[in-house]
Amino acid sequence: MAISVRDVAKAAGVSVGTVSNVLNTPDKVANKTVEKVQAAIDKLGFVRNDAARQLRAGKSRSIGLVVLDVRNPFFTDLARGAEDAAQESNMSVLLANSDEIPDRELAMLSLFEEQRVHGVLVTPVSDDLEPFKKAQLRGTPIVLVDRKSRDKSFSSVSVDDVAGGYMAAKHLIELGRKRIVFAGGPLSIQQVSDRLKGAQKAVTEHQNVTLEVIACKSLTVFEGREVGAEIAKRPKSKRPDAVFAANDLVAIGIMQVCLNQEGLRIPNDLSLIGYDDISFASTAIVALTSIRQPTHEMGARAVELLMSMADETNGKSKAKHIEFQPELVIRDSTVAK
Amino acid sequence: MAISVRDVAKAAGVSVGTVSNVLNTPDKVANKTVEKVQAAIDKLGFVRNDAARQLRAGKSRSIGLVVLDVRNPFFTDLARGAEDAAQESNMSVLLANSDEIPDRELAMLSLFEEQRVHGVLVTPVSDDLEPFKKAQLRGTPIVLVDRKSRDKSFSSVSVDDVAGGYMAAKHLIELGRKRIVFAGGPLSIQQVSDRLKGAQKAVTEHQNVTLEVIACKSLTVFEGREVGAEIAKRPKSKRPDAVFAANDLVAIGIMQVCLNQEGLRIPNDLSLIGYDDISFASTAIVALTSIRQPTHEMGARAVELLMSMADETNGKSKAKHIEFQPELVIRDSTVAK
DNA sequence: ATTGTTTTCTGAATCGTTTCAATTTATTTA
């Protein structure tokens, strides 16, 4: 039914091997032959069947990327970084999101394995990395992104979240804040627990500063609004004077409720700091202080790492780790203009 | 190297055909055979090679979706609708964005054709649909989404954007607004020009109401902020008393600048209405009046339409159109609480 | 036991591309 290389070959009066060479390595083919074949391709409207190509090649031209939430700009930026790096080796990136649900994460992994992707980048939901380990043994390299591997079998590209959490809390303390709330969750996500750990460290280094944790179910604007409502309804004496949110979306949710419904002033009544420094942070109602991560670069470096793993013939090389340092970006939500 | 059905068959002591049947139609296989084969699969860690499956089947299990901007929640909602419907026929949706760039749109189309997707849903950037027409003739059904096909060769799922534009402008006029600005662009995107057309119609039906167009390069928060700055810097006498933004992102950008930098009151000094009713609209600084579209349902219906086209053997059936009516959702940005 | 019927299983052929050793053609060197 559909046009195949065989049809093109016949129309151009050459062999199928030559058609394939025109498609893949035109330099190896005489110019006028290339022209003849191209003409036949255009005339017949030939479209290469990628499944057949992959079958022969044994590998696809794609890399899988599983993130926690595609709607978080942090992850779309990261994905963009990955795409840019992938293009260098003309690969493409398949984006999937786990929605923080372990089962979806597994389903995506299987899908990618069946597609014989070159490798998988993942921001894991939980601590159970067993399925990923198995996939890696079967020959699909895995790189953990935005998450340092405790397990020595995985390579990773991460940011020092403990340092980031410390920075954030330290900044609030240096502004003279005493009653700090950490808003975020679930704590099973390593990024969240590390950021909290850093904050706790900063707090214990000072007298008279308390840290309270308000948990939320996921790191979304919606959950942030829940936390905001919880804070705003408290009597003034019980209310924190600073909030460190586990990411910017949560911070933005908190900000919306506190400013709008309750008339709290930010930063006067409440200092607020987020995490990730998504592009939306600087354009929030009150520009948001945040902890910046080299998002785009993380995506790119993760892909490079993956490609180097895929190249190594034996595949049994030692896991490599790349760790970036975060950076404090001060804006109006902690220090008034 | 990798484990194949052949290896599984040998290990389980059955033929390759039986392994395939266990994978695809276990009902046709005796129970204890299924168990034997499953055990072998688990033991060997067999992972089905999707490329080989597709090659034989002739079609993939995917549908391609090309949207203008993945970061716009309107399109992620639409994509979710498509995914949900696709799952019914156990298909998956491959999401790609054109970033409003015609060349990227073409590249994505080729990629999808090479993958032999079941069909492509697309929100086209421009009016040149020739490449899509060719793809359709070659056997890949195309459905235009969020855009009515002028060309009778394509099926489409759309919302009556002229009616939506009319509704929006009419609402502003009924509130007594006289100097209305339409903010949006590029006009080559049909959704934008239709919404403008509707607004113009409403304006011409009334005396003493003017409509000014402020163009922007794309429908993003960033561009909205540019428009906001342009409006806010005007002397009061030249300033509009209402703005109709071509989508919610632009409206949010305008809102941020006007409220924050210039201290304009919304809706008192300026009524503001958006379009799409993305989930973020209701949680904006001032809850945004907007025109709601049945986003999720559009995605779902588009997939259903596509599947029905793919089923039809000849493929030469008449194009079908589904058109929804939009709905006005009134919030604080036009009518104060 | 024989025949008929249903259920289960088999395995060679197939999908469309790429690969690569072998062959043909063109170019250079002596």
Add this chain to the structure above:
DNA sequence: TAAATAAATTGAAACGATTCAGAAAACAAT
């Protein structure tokens, strides 16, 4: 011009799952 070398082309084999006509096994009816 003949021999040596380089460039271009050929075409059958291979990738791994699915298909399907036919064989084998299991069961039922006579």
